[in-house]
Amino acid sequence: MAKKVVVVGGGSGGLVTARMVQTEARRLGKDIDVTLISASEKHYMPPLFSEVALGTASPEETWAPIKGAEQAYGFKVVIDPVKTFDLKGQKVVTEGGKTFEYDFLTIALGTAYGWSDYKGLDKYGVHNYTEEGAVEMQKALYEFKGKKIVFLVPELPFRCGIYPGEMAMNIRAYYETRGMMPEITVLFPQEAMRAGLGEGLAEFFGRRFMRNHIRYEPGFEELIEVTENKVITKKGEYEYDLLIKSPPSRLPKVLADNGLAHPGDKRWSVVTGPLFQHPEYKNVYLVGEHAMPPVGLMTAGVPIHNAAVIAASSILNDALGGYLIPSYAPTLCVGHSYESGFAGNCEFWWIPEEGKWGHACYTVATGPIVRMMKDSFYRGWLDALR
Numbered sequence: 001m002a003k004k005v006v007v008v009g010g011g012s013g014g015l016v017t018a019r020m021v022q023t024e025a026r027r028l029g030k031d032i033d034v035t036l037i038s039a040s041e042k043h044y045m046p047p048l049f050s051e052v053a054l055g056t057a058s059p060e061e062t063w064a065p066i067k068g069a070e071q072a073y074g075f076k077v078v079i080d081p082v083k084t085f086d087l088k089g090q091k092v093v094t095e096g097g098k099t100f101e102y103d104f105l106t107i108a109l110g111t112a113y114g115w116s117d118y119k120g121l122d123k124y125g126v127h128n129y130t131e132e133g134a135v136e137m138q139k140a141l142y143e144f145k146g147k148k149i150v151f152l153v154p155e156l157p158f159r160c161g162i163y164p165g166e167m168a169m170n171i172r173a174y175y176e177t178r179g180m181m182p183e184i185t186v187l188f189p190q191e192a193m194r195a196g197l198g199e200g201l202a203e204f205f206g207r208r209f210m211r212n213h214i215r216y217e218p219g220f221e222e223l224i225e226v227t228e229n230k231v232i233t234k235k236g237e238y239e240y241d242l243l244i245k246s247p248p249s250r251l252p253k254v255l256a257d258n259g260l261a262h263p264g265d266k267r268w269s270v271v272t273g274p275l276f277q278h279p280e281y282k283n284v285y286l287v288g289e290h291a292m293p294p295v296g297l298m299t300a301g302v303p304i305h306n307a308a309v310i311a312a313s314s315i316l317n318d319a320l321g322g323y324l325i326p327s328y329a330p331t332l333c334v335g336h337s338y339e340s341g342f343a344g345n346c347e348f349w350w351i352p353e354e355g356k357w358g359h360a361c362y363t364v365a366t367g368p369i370v371r372m373m374k375d376s377f378y379r380g381w382l383d384a385l386r
C-alpha cells in the first residue's frame with residue numbers, strides 16, 4: 001500500500017516538502033499518498049509585503065491559492081486547521097473534526113507574533129509582517145510628514161534578519177526622491193548583523209547604512225515600553241514620528257498545546273539532528289520557522305526551504321527504500337534597496353557535539369540584476385500555483 005505522508009502548513013516549508021515528495025515519487029514511478037493541510041487558502045510570499053508597503057505591489061500579488069498545488073504538483077490540499085497532533089497514534093485531527101493517519105508527518109507552521117508581550121508594542125507603530133499590516137503601512141508611509149523614523153526589533157532572533165536593514169534603505173530611497181530626508185534609526189537589542197550574518201555581510205550593511213545615512217544602534221538590551229512617540233529601553237529612550245516594528249517570535253499555539261515546545265526555549269519547537277526530526281518520533285519532521293533557531297539556523301524562508309528538501313529526501317529514502325539525502329545546501333539570501341539588489345551566501349556544516357549547524361556568510365553580488373533575480377523567483381513561485 002502507498003505510504004501516507006501528511007504535511008501540516010501551507011507556507012514555504014509545507015509546500016516545498018509536499019511538492020518534492022509527490023513529484024519525485026511520481027517521476028520515479030512510485031506511489032506515495034501526500035496530503036497537505038493548511039489553515040489558510042492563501043499561500044503567501046511574505047517578502048512581497050514590503051513591496052505592498054512601498055506601493056509597488058498590490059496585496060493580491062503577495063499570495064496564490066494553495067489549492068492550486070493540487071493541479072500543479074498532484075498532492076491533495078485540505079483547508080482546515082489542525083487541532084491535535086497524536087504522534088504516538090500517527091494521526092492528526094483538524095478543527096473540522098477530520099482525522100488524517102500518516103506514515104510520515106512534516107510540520108511547518110511559521111511563527112506567531114507576540115505583539116502584546118511588550119507594553120504598547122501592539123498599540124503603536126506600523127509593520128508589514130502581514131498582508132493587512134502592509135496595507136496600513138503603505139498609507140502611513142505616504143502620509144508621513146515627520147522627521148524621525150525608528151525601526152524597532154524587540155527581540156532576537158526575529159523573522160527575516162535582514163528585513164530592517166533592507167527596508168530602511170528602501171525607505172531612504174522612498175523619501176529622498178520626494179525631497180525629504182528623515183532621520184532613520186535601526187534599533188536592535190544586541191549586535192545582530194555580525195552575529196547572524198557574519199563579518200562580510202555585516203560590513204556590506206555597514207557601508208550601505210553609512211551611504212544612506214541610516215543610524216544602526218544595537219545594544220538597548222531590553223525593551224521596556226512603547227509609547228505614542230517614544231521607544232523606552234533599558235539603555236535609553238528614542239523619540240519617533242513613525243515607528244516601524246518587527247514582531248517578537250512566538251511558538252504557534254497549536255504546537256504549544258500539543259507538547260511540541262522546545263524544552264530549552266518555549267518560543268521554538270522541538271527538533272533534533274541534521275534531518276530535522278522529532279527527538280522521539282523519527283517519522284515526524286519539523287521544518288517550519290519555529291524549528292530553525294534550536295539547530296542554529298536563521299528564521300527565514302531560505303533555510304526553511306533547505307530543511308524541507310532534507311526532510312522530503314529523508315521521507316523518500318524511508319518510503320521508497322533508498323533515496324539520496326543531500327547535505328544542507330548553501331543559502332543565497334537576496335535583498336534589495338530600491339533599484340539595486342544584493343546577494344549574500346551562507347555555507348553550513350553540521351557540528352554533532354553542539355547539535356547545531358555552523359555557518360559562514362559573505363557577499364557574492366550586488367547590482368540591479370540581483371533585484372531582477374529576486375523578483376522573478378518570488379513571482380514565478382506564486383505563478384506556478386495560479
Ligand SMILES: Cc1cc2nc3c(=O)[nH]c(=O)nc-3n(C[C@H](O)[C@H](O)[C@H](O)COP(=O)(O)OP(=O)(O)OC[C@H]3O[C@@H](n4cnc5c(N)ncnc54)[C@H](O)[C@@H]3O)c2cc1C
Nearest residue numbers: 009010011012013039040047081082110288289300301302
Ligand atoms: C516582511 C517579510 C519579509 C521576509 N523576507 C524574507 C526574505 O527576503 N527571504 C527569506 O528567506 N525569508 C523572508 N521572510 C521570512 C519567510 O517568509 C518565512 O521565514 C517563511 O515563510 C516561513 O515558512 P514556514 O513554512 O515556516 O511558515 P509560513 O510560510 O508562515 O506558513 C505557515 C503556514 O502554516 C499554516 N498554519 C498555521 N496554523 C495552522 C494549523 N493549525 N493547521 C494547519 N496549518 C496551519 C498557515 O496557514 C500557513 O500556511 C520574510 C518574512 C516577512 C514577514
